[in-house]
Amino acid sequence: PYRIAVFASGQGSNFQNLVDWANDGKLGAEIALLVCNKAQAPVVERARKAGIDCLLFDPKAYASRGEYETEIAAELANRGIDLIVLAGYMLLLTPVLVDLYAGRMINIHPSLLPSFPGVNAIGQAWNYGVKVTGVTVHLVDGGMDSGAVIAQQVVHIDEDDSIQSLEDKIHTAESELYPKVVSWFAKGRVHISGRKITVEHGI
Numbered sequence: 001p002y003r004i005a006v007f008a009s010g011q012g013s014n015f016q017n018l019v020d021w022a023n024d025g026k027l028g029a030e031i032a033l034l035v036c037n038k039a040q041a042p043v044v045e046r047a048r049k050a051g052i053d054c055l056l057f058d059p060k061a062y063a064s065r066g067e068y069e070t071e072i073a074a075e076l077a078n079r080g081i082d083l084i085v086l087a088g089y090m091l092l093l094t095p096v097l098v099d100l101y102a103g104r105m106i107n108i109h110p111s112l113l114p115s116f117p118g119v120n121a122i123g124q125a126w127n128y129g130v131k132v133t134g135v136t137v138h139l140v141d142g143g144m145d146s147g148a149v150i151a152q153q154v155v156h157i158d159e160d161d162s163i164q165s166l167e168d169k170i171h172t173a174e175s176e177l178y179p180k181v182v183s184w185f186a187k188g189r190v191h192i193s194g195r196k197i198t199v200e201h202g203i
């Protein structure tokens with residue numbers, strides 16, 4: 001099977017959604033590992049309940065990011081991981097993992113990139129007052145939310161929306177888009193040519 005590792009630091013709603021798709025046989029991929037930097041994060045309990053191995057590490061126990069990433073890389077190799085799926089992973093990655101998994105590491109971001117990169121993207125869009133925002137799935141490169149775009153889904157901000165209802169809409173859009181993109185990778189339908197990414201048979 002096509003094997004993925006999910007990296008997450010927080011709530012894990014995207015992780016849970018990928019687990020649900022996998023259990024329904026719709027993902028076309030096996031979630032072989034969760035990698036997490038926060039022992040107390042709710043996503044850890046979700047993995048335990050789902051019977052998915054969890055690699056927990058404390059960044060403060062290492063001298064540099066490259067050091068723990070080297071350990072993670074060894075675990076990924078042992079498990080034959082095909083694709084890294086970042087889902088609310090709140091640490092920047094170094095070339096140790098970015099180069100090793102170039103073209104095979106994806107992230108989801110809660111805005112229409114290149115607008116509102118970085119933290120609190122939903123709040124940034126809300127405060128800016130845009131009428132249209134959304135979610136972006138992109139390849140991970142060395143920068144902050146700067147990799148080539150694979151797919152985006154639009155979310156409209158209506159007059160009766162609040163920041164809370166906007167967050168709900170964004171999370172719904174994420175739950176629709178992310179597992180689809182993972183399934184495209186699993187089927188070998190994603191073709192990368194520099195920043196131009198095409199999905200065979202359409203998105």
Ligand code: GAR
Pocket residue numbers: 008009010011012013014015087088089108109110118119120121145174
């Ligand atoms: C998601 O909204 C994801 O797009 C965002 O963190 C949230 C994680 O939620 N990621 C970023 O902001 C990355 N810059 P989750 O833990 O419930 O899946």
